[in-house]
Amino acid sequence: MDNQNGFLLMKDQILANLREKESVVSGERLSAHLGVSRVAIWKHIQKLQASGYDIQSTPKGYLLRSSPDTPFPWEFPQRMSRMHYVERTTSTMDIARDMARKGAPDFTVVVAGVQEKGRGRLSRVWQSPEGGLYFTMVLRPELPPILSPRVNFAASLMLAQTLEQVCNIEVRVKWPNDLMVDEKKISGMLSEMEAESDRVSFINIGIGINVNNAPPADVGYAASIRQLTGKTHSRIEILSRFLNTFEKRMASGQLDTIMTEWKQQTATIGKEVTVTTTRGTSRGRAVDVDENGALVLETGAGERRKIVYGDCFHVPSGEREG
Numbered sequence: 001m002d003n004q005n006g007f008l009l010m011k012d013q014i015l016a017n018l019r020e021k022e023s024v025v026s027g028e029r030l031s032a033h034l035g036v037s038r039v040a041i042w043k044h045i046q047k048l049q050a051s052g053y054d055i056q057s058t059p060k061g062y063l064l065r066s067s068p069d070t071p072f073p074w075e076f077p078q079r080m081s082r083m084h085y086v087e088r089t090t091s092t093m094d095i096a097r098d099m100a101r102k103g104a105p106d107f108t109v110v111v112a113g114v115q116e117k118g119r120g121r122l123s124r125v126w127q128s129p130e131g132g133l134y135f136t137m138v139l140r141p142e143l144p145p146i147l148s149p150r151v152n153f154a155a156s157l158m159l160a161q162t163l164e165q166v167c168n169i170e171v172r173v174k175w176p177n178d179l180m181v182d183e184k185k186i187s188g189m190l191s192e193m194e195a196e197s198d199r200v201s202f203i204n205i206g207i208g209i210n211v212n213n214a215p216p217a218d219v220g221y222a223a224s225i226r227q228l229t230g231k232t233h234s235r236i237e238i239l240s241r242f243l244n245t246f247e248k249r250m251a252s253g254q255l256d257t258i259m260t261e262w263k264q265q266t267a268t269i270g271k272e273v274t275v276t277t278t279r280g281t282s283r284g285r286a287v288d289v290d291e292n293g294a295l296v297l298e299t300g301a302g303e304r305r306k307i308v309y310g311d312c313f314h315v316p317s318g319e320r321e322g
């Protein structure tokens with residue numbers, strides 16, 4: 001085990017011991033359990049305290065009074081060595097791209113507390129203040145590049161289902177990969193791929209979820225889950241449940257039916273929409289999403305167009321023509 005992994009494992013094990021007992025645990029007991037000196041335990045406790053864990057140090061030992069909802073790697077024991085947390089960065093996409101090019105393994109995840117230059121689709125800014133969940137996954141699916149959109153659709157569907165379960169809200173997917181609650185956007189996804197001619201080298205999927213942050217003031221249709229439910233939600237639980245579900249689905253290799261499943265959870269098909277692409281904006285009725293994830297738009301009398309990349313906005317019923 002390298003030093004970094006040993007360091008993370010120690011935090012995980014100290015917390016597991018403190019959480020299990022729910023009462024004071026002596027330094028002696030921790031040191032015997034973990035096979036390190038009491039001084040080493042004390043140093044780790046100090047680091048945990050500095051990271052926001054409220055650990056009371058008493059003459060009889062240590063008491064964990066509360067933990068921060070910060071997605072530190074040791075909060076994900078099953079995948080700790082592939083989790084990376086930074087308090088503040090430009091964009092998790094930048095860090096993840098570097099790591100992917102250097103050979104980071106499948107399901108390496110970079111999470112940030114705050115992003116200073118969060119990126120959205122179509123060159124937009126993704127505001128990333130404290131309280132939201134911002135992460136990028138490095139994925140290495142064994143797929144030909146043409147099938148890569150299925151991975152994005154699988155991620156958005158698995159995330160919608162996770163948020164429904166964890167936060168008790170009804171989530172719809174909006175083409176291509178936005179998550180909506182009652183026409184309010186709670187999450188967006190950005191993906192970058194590098195491929196050789198016949199196989200994907202990596203797909204990095206970046207996800208921003210407005211969890212406990214104030215919703216971005218300049219985007220009228222955005223909302224945070226806290227704002228919609230009136231409650232604070234655990235970012236650690238959301239991320240952990242999502243990664244487990246999504247990784248299991250990817251490992252199963254069962255992506256053939258993903259578009260059919262996605263269509264059962266979408267709010268886009270049947271809606272009047274405007275679609276913005278790098279070439280401009282069109283309006284019409286969304287009639288289907290094909291097996292490769294392209295949006296089928298009916299623009300005029302029977303005229304159908306497929307749109308592969310863009311952003312779509314549902315037109316509110318009051319603003320529809322005719």
Ligand code: BTN
Nearest residue numbers: 091118119120121188189206208
């Ligand atoms: C969109 O809806 O326009 C996509 C938003 C994607 C935001 C996420 S936050 C984590 C990752 N890092 C970024 O800079 N962007 C993505």
